[in-house]
Amino acid sequence: EDQVTQSPEALRLQEGESSSLNCSYTVSGLRGLFWYRQDPGKGPEFLFTLYSAGEEKEKERLKATLTKKESFLHITAPKPEDSATYLCAVHSLTGGGNKLTFGTGTQLKVEL
Amino acid sequence: ETGVTQTPRHLVMGMTNKKSLKCEQHLGHNAMYWYKQSAKKPLELMFVYSLEERVENNSVPSRFSPECPNSSHLFLHLHTLQPEDSALYLCASSQIITDTQYFGPGTRLTVL
Numbered sequence: 687e688d689q690v691t692q693s694p695e696a697l698r699l700q701e702g703e704s705s706s707l708n709c710s711y712t713v714s715g716l717r718g719l720f721w722y723r724q725d726p727g728k729g730p731e732f733l734f735t736l737y738s739a740g741e742e743k744e745k746e747r748l749k750a751t752l753t754k755k756e757s758f759l760h761i762t763a764p765k766p767e768d769s770a771t772y773l774c775a776v777h778s779l780t781g782g783g784n785k786l787t788f789g790t791g792t793q794l795k796v797e798l
Numbered sequence: 799e800t801g802v803t804q805t806p807r808h809l810v811m812g813m814t815n816k817k818s819l820k821c822e823q824h825l826g827h828n829a830m831y832w833y834k835q836s837a838k839k840p841l842e843l844m845f846v847y848s849l850e851e852r853v854e855n856n857s858v859p860s861r862f863s864p865e866c867p868n869s870s871h872l873f874l875h876l877h878t879l880q881p882e883d884s885a886l887y888l889c890a891s892s893q894i895i896t897d898t899q900y901f902g903p904g905t906r907l908t909v910l
Contacts, residue, residue, distance in 0.1 A: 717896060729888050729901035788840040
């Protein structure tokens, strides 16, 4: 069974204090790893898809990387508006083509 | 309207009521999904439709009944729910069932 573990559960940063969120996964055959951002009371907003180890993608202050066992979401010089819950999910061969397995998320709070 | 929309955004119902949640996608996608999100738990996939045919039902109780009349609309019919069914219900769509999923804002359901 596919497993996705995100750490830390919660993270508090000062504005400008860079850090990384971790997503560890166990799957038989990775088809894709997805990062989403979710604000309270709203649906997840798509950020990145990564398909193979070594791949990196960037968007503004966010950079996602992928290895064979985990993915990192690096946040450089965060701002208060980056506060949200960040979700990681995997598509795998074992899970079929129609199922994402989600982690429980990292709740990020960026303070002034 | 753009993206994925859901109505209503909030719903309070008694255990004996019957209600329906509606989802509409304006992205031209062929696959649609229902998810349940409870506090401190990962998103749980409930139903998947591809080209208006149900392709997955994740052992969801029969008090939840999905309907997909066309590739743009998805409904979740609710009847005789339990208080533990209170959660955020999210709709998502993707071009094909292995592709990136885009989420709607969700319906916050409270069962009294």
